[in-house]
Amino acid sequence: MNSSWSKLIKKNKKKVEYVDTEINSITKELSTDLDFNIKNVKQALGNSSDVNLREFRMGKPFLKKVATIYINGLADKQIMGSFIIERLMDDQNITENKETPSLTDLNLFVKEHLLAITHVVEVTEWNKLFLYLLSGQTIVLIDGSNQALACAAQGGELRSITEPVSEPSVRGPRDSFTESLITNTSLIRSRIKTPDLWLETREIGNITQTEIGIMYINGIVNNKLLQEVRERLDKIKVDEMYGSSTIEEWISDKMATPWPTMFVTERPDVVAGNLLEGRIVIFVNGTPNPLILPATWIQFFQTAEDYYLRWTIVGFLRFIRILSFMITLLGPSLFIAFLSFHQELIPTPLLINLAAQRQNVPFPVIIEALLMEFTFEVLREAGVRMPRPVGQAVSIVGALVLGDAAVSAGIVSSAMVIVVAATAIASFTIPHYAMTDATRLLRFFFMILAATYGLFGIGIGVIVLVAHTCSLRSFGIPYLAPFSPIILADLKDSLIRVPLPFMSKRPRLINKGNSNRAEGSSDLGPTKRKEKKANNNPKSDANET
Structure with a gap:
């Protein structure tokens, strides 16, 4: 040398x-x-x-x-x-x-x-x-x-705490995570003031030496789940660790699935709520999106604002999200199946109108649908990647101009533009981006099945998708819990949310230790309070005498 x-x-x-x-x-x-x-x-x-x-x-x-x-x-x-x-x-x-x-x-x-x-x-x-x-x-x-x-004299330029971008809220808090591990953990410490909130740190990446933190509440967390998380993280032997997405790919239970098996958020109140249910949170230095595990399918249709609004409004909003998910997943495929194979199921006046619109369209309905869906996906991606003011203008103007021009040129029908636009709007109601991406990908799969076998193909596809979803596990927890297996106690916070006084138990499959959220839970709820008030009323005792 x-x-x-x-x-x-x-x-x-x-x-x-x-x-x-x-x-x-x-x-x-x-x-x-x-x-x-x-x-x-x-x-x-x-x-x-x-x-x-x-x-x-x-x-x-x-x-x-x-x-x-x-x-x-x-x-x-x-x-x-x-x-x-x-x-x-x-x-x-x-x-x-x-x-x-x-x-x-x-x-x-x-x-x-x-x-x-x-x-x-x-x-x-x-x-x-x-x-x-x-x-x-x-x-x-x-x-x-x-x-x-x-x-310890760390400093330098750090991004300040700002409002959440992808998970906005009307009544909830307005702070979000940053790229600093210390700042993120302090946001959780300020909400959960208990010595049982423990944090374990380690470095992953032979070259990057990225610091990660494992946060949980001792006494509530499942110790077997915690040990499994530690073992999976210790097995990661790589040179670089870019962020939480890299860890997600390394420790996921199953890679060959479109569904996200780990929950990602930028809101500290969401992380605090999941910690109190017995889940584990993985922070990665340099990433403002920690991982929450285990995750379930219904969790991706719940928002932080669901716990700041009245339970009646929350039930209605969750119904809208599930319905929008079904429209996003099956809307174009059902339109293709009805128009190609099952015209007898369409009312006659509507069928005549649709046939008149498609009279000058030179393409089959599947080509027409794929062309429009692909165009809208390109506009969506262009709007995301470009600067925000320019991206919004490109998305809106591009959709209006291209849709009107395509109908005027006879390339697509007006009904197809309406279906694709309604599907795109419905996809925006899904709260979490990872679930939205999975639904957009599966939509093309169902469109091909509908063009090939009609409603029979859609039915087979739904059966295969449900069976695949039932087979998934997130760190040993069934992905479709509490629907498969059915857990009646956990259904209180699934498709609907019952009033908070009636949710005195933590999720049974996730928590194996302290399952009670509050002491004296038998006295919770308006019915119990009325009974207790009646028993303590001296006038009622006098009347009985």
Whole structure:
């Protein structure tokens, strides 16, 4: 090699080792020579310009040579200057009764008496030093000591807490998650103030070293489920971990399915509610969308606002969402089946009108439907990918212009435009984007079945889809619960939502510990309160006498 130092990265148990070619020895631990350590850090990071190094001397009576290393943009310069460098450079007042600490005790003295930082960790290995350094912490190296001090002085530019974009709410809170793991967990801590709310952190990715957090409520969570989550995460051995979507693909129960088997949200109140039901949440640093598991099919049709509105309104809204889901999934396919195979099921005046509209259309109904659906999907994707003001204009103007032009040119019929437009509008009522994408994909499958076998093909497709959905599991929990298997107690918060006083039990399949949401649940509800009031009324006792 040209240089005397070369970096050798081995992927065995995520350890980073550095080789000295001159003496042919492997260096795993820090050296007592400060210049050696500084040179090793610079070379390992390729003399990167964002790596800032400051060398100075400690104050009296030590006068030891010290170096601080941090990554520009990841560390808070004000905290580092005021609470690390300034404290180390000041002259130390050693009392007469206290001897000057020796070199072996110098690190401990600096950690316990000098550094005014909330969290300081002693580091002796190179791989841990680079992990702390690249996580935004400031490294303090002292000449003559083979121990470095990692100081929690993270900072840099972070996105502020804003309103939810994909899950807006009228009456609910207006905060949403950000890309910072610490900020996201603090949003949950502010809502659930119990010491039983536990957080486990670990790093995944041999190169990216992405920090993830597993949050759950001890005493409510199913311990077997928690152990399963830990084992699946520990088995992930990859170089890069981009975000929660990458973890979702690695730990999912089944990949060959269009349905999402993990719940993703950007709302802290949704995460808090699921934690209180016994679920587990996985946060990923750099991703504002944590994973909630296990997930069920009906969960994707529930919104946070369902628990801020009256239960009668919520039942009506959930009925609209399920109906819109059925229209999105089967609307175009039913139109194709009726018009191609089952004209006798269409009322005669409507059939004559439809036949007149299709008189000048040169394509079969399936080609007409696929053409329109594909056009609307292109417009939808263009609206999402373009800047928001421009994207909305492209979607609206493009749909109006293309629809009117296609009808005027005789390429499609007016009825087909109405069906496709109604299907697109109905898809917007599905609350969660992952379920919307799955429904859009399955719609084309049912359209082909309808064009081939009519209603018989649609029926076969529905049976296959239901059977496939029943076979799915999300970390061992049936995906169609509480419908398959039927759990009467859990039906209170499924297609409808009963009043909150009557939902005193947590989901049975998810929670295996403390199933009661409230103590004295037998006294909850308006009926029980009326009975209790009547029993305590002295006038009723006098009348009975």
